Amino acid sequence: xxxxxxxxxxxxxxxxxxxxxxxxxxxxxxxxxxxxxxxxxxxxxxxxxxxxxxxxxxxxxxxxxxxxxxxxxxxxxxxxxxxxxxxxxxxxxxxxxxxxxxxxxxxxxxxxxxxxxxxxxxxxxxxxxxxxxxxxxxxxxxxxxxxxxxxxxxxxxxxxxxxxxxxxxxxxxxxxxxxxxxxxxxxxxxxxxxxxxxxxxxxxxxxxxxxxxxxxxxxxxxxxxxxxxxxxxxxxxxxxxxxxxxxxxxxxxxxxxxxxxxxxxxxxxxxxxxxxx
Amino acid sequence: xxxxxxxxxxxxxxxxxxxxxxxxxxxxxxxxxxxxxxxxxxxxxxxxxxxxxxxxxxxxxxxxxxxxxxxxxxxxxxxxxxxxxxxxxxxxxxxxxxxxxxxxxxxxxxxxxxxxxxxxxxxxxxxxxxxxxxxxxxxxxxxxxxxxxxxxxxxxxxxxxxxxxxxxxxxxxxxxxxxxxxxxxxxxxxxxxxxxxxxxxxxxxxxxxxxxxxxxxxxxxxxxxxxxxxxxxxxxxxxxxxxxxxxxxxxxxxxxxx
Numbered sequence: 001x002x003x004x005x006x007x008x009x010x011x012x013x014x015x016x017x018x019x020x021x022x023x024x025x026x027x028x029x030x031x032x033x034x035x036x037x038x039x040x041x042x043x044x045x046x047x048x049x050x051x052x053x054x055x056x057x058x059x060x061x062x063x064x065x066x067x068x069x070x071x072x073x074x075x076x077x078x079x080x081x082x083x084x085x086x087x088x089x090x091x092x093x094x095x096x097x098x099x100x101x102x103x104x105x106x107x108x109x110x111x112x113x114x115x116x117x118x119x120x121x122x123x124x125x126x127x128x129x130x131x132x133x134x135x136x137x138x139x140x141x142x143x144x145x146x147x148x149x150x151x152x153x154x155x156x157x158x159x160x161x162x163x164x165x166x167x168x169x170x171x172x173x174x175x176x177x178x179x180x181x182x183x184x185x186x187x188x189x190x191x192x193x194x195x196x197x198x199x200x201x202x203x204x205x206x207x208x209x210x211x212x213x214x215x216x217x218x219x220x221x222x223x224x225x226x227x228x229x230x231x232x233x234x235x236x237x238x239x240x241x242x243x244x245x246x247x248x249x250x251x252x253x254x255x256x257x258x259x260x261x262x263x264x265x266x267x268x269x270x271x272x273x274x275x276x277x
Numbered sequence: 278x279x280x281x282x283x284x285x286x287x288x289x290x291x292x293x294x295x296x297x298x299x300x301x302x303x304x305x306x307x308x309x310x311x312x313x314x315x316x317x318x319x320x321x322x323x324x325x326x327x328x329x330x331x332x333x334x335x336x337x338x339x340x341x342x343x344x345x346x347x348x349x350x351x352x353x354x355x356x357x358x359x360x361x362x363x364x365x366x367x368x369x370x371x372x373x374x375x376x377x378x379x380x381x382x383x384x385x386x387x388x389x390x391x392x393x394x395x396x397x398x399x400x401x402x403x404x405x406x407x408x409x410x411x412x413x414x415x416x417x418x419x420x421x422x423x424x425x426x427x428x429x430x431x432x433x434x435x436x437x438x439x440x441x442x443x444x445x446x447x448x449x450x451x452x453x454x455x456x457x458x459x460x461x462x463x464x465x466x467x468x469x470x471x472x473x474x475x476x477x478x479x480x481x482x483x484x485x486x487x488x489x490x491x492x493x494x495x496x497x498x499x500x501x502x503x504x505x506x507x508x509x510x511x512x513x514x515x516x517x518x519x520x521x522x523x524x525x526x527x528x529x530x531x532x533x534x535x
Contacts, residue, residue: 070437071437072433089439090436090437090439092439096437098430100428100430102428102430102431102434104431104449104452105529106455106527106529115438115448116438118448119435119438119440119444119448120438120439147529149531
C-alpha cells in the first residue's frame with residue numbers, strides 16, 4: 001500500500017492546524033436527584049499530527065470528552081481549543097467515525113463516502129477521484145456501486161472511515177470505531193488505520209476500551225478512570241513505526257500493557273486474582 | 278427488474294388469479310345447485326353478463342370513483358407529509374395539531390360525510406373531502422414515526438458535517454421515513470376508496486357508490502354485485518400500484534431486498 005495514492009502529504013500547516021488543547025475540562029449532567037460529574041479537570045495538549053488513544057472503562061467519560069472536542073457536546077467548565085482557537089460547534093475540517101458505521105442505506109458506497117461533499121456543497125466531480133482513491137487504499141476497489149447492506153461489518157466501517165477522511169480533515173475523531181467488529185477484522189483495521197494515519201497529516205483522537213489496541217495505535221495513551229471521569233496518566237508509547245501486529249508480543253509492549261492494567265487495578269476497575277489478595 | 282424477481286411476481290399474480298377463479302367457480306356451482314332468486318344472490322356469470330351489457334356506463338362511473346379516490350389520496354399524501362414535518366419540528370404543532378388529529382380520528386369519519394355534502398355540495402369536491410379526511414390520519418401517523426425513527430448517530434454525523442436543518446430533513450429524515458410513509462400509503466389508499474364510496478352513498482349523481490344505491494332502490498341486485506366486483510378490482514389495483522411504487526422508490530429497504 002502506498003500513501004502517495006492519497007495525494008495528501010503531511011501538510012505544513014497540519015502541525016498547528018490539528019493541535020487540540022483542553023484546559024480545566026469539566027462536564028456535569030443534571031439528573032433527577034442532583035447531578036453526575038462525567039468529566040473533572042481534564043487537561044491535555046495534543047500536537048498537530050499526533051495519534052492519541054483515549055482509554056478507559058465504560059462510563060469514564062471518554063466518549064463525552066471526544067464529543068466535546070467534536071463540538072457535538074459542550075463542556076460545563078473549561079475550554080477546548082483547536083489550532084489555538086476555541087471551538088464553536090463542529091470544526092470545519094474534522095472527520096468523525098462513530099462506533100456504528102451510520103452508512104445511509106439509500107446511497108451506494110461511493111455516494112456514502114461523498115456525503116460530506118454533498119452537505120458542504122462542494123463539487124462531487126472534484127472529490128470523486130479522492131473518494132475512489134480512499135476506497136482503493138482500504139481494499140474496497142470495485143465495491144463503489146454496492147449498497148451498504150451488501151457489505152460485511154468490517155467493510156462498512158471501512159467505508160465510514162473513508163467518508164470521515166474524504167475532505168482531508170486535520171482532525172480525525174474516532175469513538176470506539178472497531179468495538180463492534182470481530183477480533184481478526186479489528187486487527188486488520190488497526191493496521192489499515194496506522195497506514196492511513198502515516199500517509200496523512202491528521203491528528204487522531206481514538207477512543208477505545210481495549211488496552212492493546214490503544215497502545216498499538218497511539219503515540220500517547222490517555223488513561224482515564226471513572227466517577228468522576230478524569231485522566232489518571234498519560235503514557236508515551238515509544239515503539240518504532242510502522243508497527244506490525246507482532247509488536248504486541250514485544251517485551252516493551254507487554255510492559256505497557258501490564259503498567260496500564262495495574263493502573264486500572266489500583267482504581268478497582270480490573271480486579272484480577274492478584275488485586276483481590 | 279431481475280429475471281428471478283419478474284418470475285416471482287408472475288407466480289404471485291398467477292396464484293392470486295387462481296384463488297379468485299376458484300372462489301368464483303365455487304360461487305357459480307352453489308348458485309347452480311341451490312338456485313336462489315336472482316335478487317338475493319346472482320351468479321358470477323349473471324354479474325359478468327350485466328357488466329358486458331353496458332361496459333361504457335360502468336367505466337364512466339368507475340372513473341368518477343377513481344377520480345375522487347385518487348384526488349383524496351393525493352391531497353392526504355401531500356398535506357399529511359407537510360403536517361408530519363410540522364409536527365416533528367414544532368413542539369407547538371405537536372401539542373395542538375397532533376392532539377387534534379388524534380381526537381378527530383376517533384370520530385367515525387363516515388359520520389362527517391353528510392356535513393361535507395352540506396358544505397361542498399353533491400359533486401366531486403365533497404367526495405374528495407371525505408376521502409381525504411379518512412385517509413390523512415394514516416399518512417400523518419406513519420410519517421411522524423418515520424421522521425422520528427432516525428439513528429441519533431446519523432443525526433450527529435450530519436451535525437459533525439455542519440449540515441443545516443433542511444439538509445438533515447431532506448437527506449436523512451425524509452429518506453429514512455419513506456418505508457414508513459409507504460406503509461401509511463397502503464392503508465390510506467384503501468381508506469380513500471372507502472371515503473369516496475361513503476361520500477357517494479350520502480348524495481351523488483355518479484360513481485360506483487351511486488350505482489349501488491340506485492340499483493338497490495330497484496332491487497337490481499346483479500347490478501349491485503357488478504359495482505361491488507368493480508370496487509374489489511379497483512381497490513386491488515390501487516393497492517398494488519402503491520406497492521409497485523414502493524419497490525421503485527425504496528429498493529434499499531429491508532422489506533424490499535432480494
